Amino acid sequence: MTETIISMELPAGGHLAIRRNRIRPEGEKRNLSRISLVSGIHGDELEGQYICYETARRVKEHPEYLKGIVDIYPALNPLGIDMASRTVPRLDMDMNRMFPGDASGDMMERITATVVDSLIGSDICIDLHASDIFVREIPQVRLSEDFAEALLPYAKMTNADMIWMNATATVHESTLAHSMNLLGVPTLVLEMGQGHDIHRSFGNQIVDGIFHIMSEMGIWTGPEPKVQEPAISSDGEVEFIRSKSDGVFLPLIEHNHYVKKGDLIGEVVDPFEGTVKQQIRTAKGGLLFTLRAYPVVYEGDLLARILTE
Numbered sequence: 001m002t003e004t005i006i007s008m009e010l011p012a013g014g015h016l017a018i019r020r021n022r023i024r025p026e027g028e029k030r031n032l033s034r035i036s037l038v039s040g041i042h043g044d045e046l047e048g049q050y051i052c053y054e055t056a057r058r059v060k061e062h063p064e065y066l067k068g069i070v071d072i073y074p075a076l077n078p079l080g081i082d083m084a085s086r087t088v089p090r091l092d093m094d095m096n097r098m099f100p101g102d103a104s105g106d107m108m109e110r111i112t113a114t115v116v117d118s119l120i121g122s123d124i125c126i127d128l129h130a131s132d133i134f135v136r137e138i139p140q141v142r143l144s145e146d147f148a149e150a151l152l153p154y155a156k157m158t159n160a161d162m163i164w165m166n167a168t169a170t171v172h173e174s175t176l177a178h179s180m181n182l183l184g185v186p187t188l189v190l191e192m193g194q195g196h197d198i199h200r201s202f203g204n205q206i207v208d209g210i211f212h213i214m215s216e217m218g219i220w221t222g223p224e225p226k227v228q229e230p231a232i233s234s235d236g237e238v239e240f241i242r243s244k245s246d247g248v249f250l251p252l253i254e255h256n257h258y259v260k261k262g263d264l265i266g267e268v269v270d271p272f273e274g275t276v277k278q279q280i281r282t283a284k285g286g287l288l289f290t291l292r293a294y295p296v297v298y299e300g301d302l303l304a305r306i307l308t309e
Contacts, residue, residue: 005073006114008107010090016079018115021072023059033068033219036119037210039128040073041096041176043080043087047193048128050203055210059220068219071122076115076176084196086132097172100179112176119180123217124154125187126210127177132195134294135302138256139192139202140164141230147181155188157216159209159227161256162289162307165234194293231287231307239284241304243268243297245277255291255304265304268297284308 007017024032037055039048052074059070075081079089087094093108101113119125131137140162141155148165155163172178180187192202212227214220243249251266259265259282268278280303290305297303 005118006111008111010079011107014079014090016088016111018073018076018078018111020118021056021074023056023066023070023072024068025066026063033217034071034122035068035210035214035217035219036071036073036122036125037128038073038076038119038125038176040075040077040081041127042094042129043077043083043085043089044132044195045086045130046081046196046198047130047202049074049081050198050200051128051206051210054203054207058207058211062222065220065222067221068214068217070214070219071119073115096176097174099174099176100183115176116179116183119185120183122185124213125177125180125185126158127175127187127189128206129189129191130193130195130197131191131290134195134292135290136194136255136293137191138162138289139190139206140289142166142189142191144178144181146178147186151181151186151188154186154213156230157209157213157227158188158190158230159205159212159225160190160192160230161228162231162287163233164238164307165232231289233307236286236308237284239282239286239306239308240302241265241280241282241306243278243280243299243301243303246298247271247277248295249280249292249297249303250295251291253288253291255288257288258286259288259306260285266292280304282306 005018083089098112100116102109103113138161143165177187177189193199208225215224247268253265266280286306286308292303
């Protein structure tokens with residue numbers, strides 16, 4: 001059942017409505033376990049759209065297996081999705097820096113507070129993100145160190161390739177995930193793919209993980225997908241590889257591969273002179289989990305990240 005969580009006219013023009021699709025066993029009135037999927041906080045990150053679609057499709061295909069509640073929020077920033085904008089158009093605000101909101105505050109504070117209130121009571125929440133247009137990421141869970149101990153068992157069930165336990169400073173306190181975890185709702189941040197794009201293979205991989213979690217929680221009694229054991233960043237350091245010159249980056253490897261120390265993973269070339277300005281070699285071996293996708297680079301731009309062995 002589709003429900004409107006909040007609907008408002010924007011002062012600068014336009015209308016913002018946030019909707020939720022609640023799927024629950026027909027006729028069941030008892031309190032049930034609940035999973036919430038949230039996507040579209042950043043309108044240029046579209047990987048979550050497929051995951052929301054595929055989750056709803058699988059549940060509706062076999063409603064007899066559903067024993068709990070699945071709440072799906074495909075578009076927390078619907079205007080941003082309409083305009084392929086990371087921020088809320090007309091207001092130029094990053095919605096994921098405005099949580100937990102304030103029910104008596106300004107318009108965006110009221111909107112984010114309403115979203116938070118609607119998520120309270122979830123047994124688990126999964127916040128779906130993509131990378132930007134410049135780099136491509138393998139499916140990964142990003143955890144704040146503040147909540148890693150409580151969230152790690154859930155993170156291992158997502159079927160992600162990697163769990164990156166960030167320093168607290170890299171998981172902003174005003175994000176949805178941080179706010180929900182503080183309020184007692186276990187919330188995972190899943191990031192994958194690339195901005196402005198959808199990778200079905202990544203989406204299917206994570207949907208399998210979502211159904212695995214649902215099975216473990218008793219929300220789903222159908223066939224339980226098998227999940228892989230992810231690499232965990234606490235087992236090694238993350239190496240950032242950046243360009244030392246301006247030019248065009250030509251990768252020589254796909255991401256989600258293990259590399260050895262000294263491997264050549266790409267070149268920065270000069271299209272004017274026809275020369276190689278920099279060969280990009282790894283300082284350490286490990287899992288290449290981030291790789292530059294947008295070719296034009298400037299000195300200091302991120303080219304790759306490796307979870308070192």
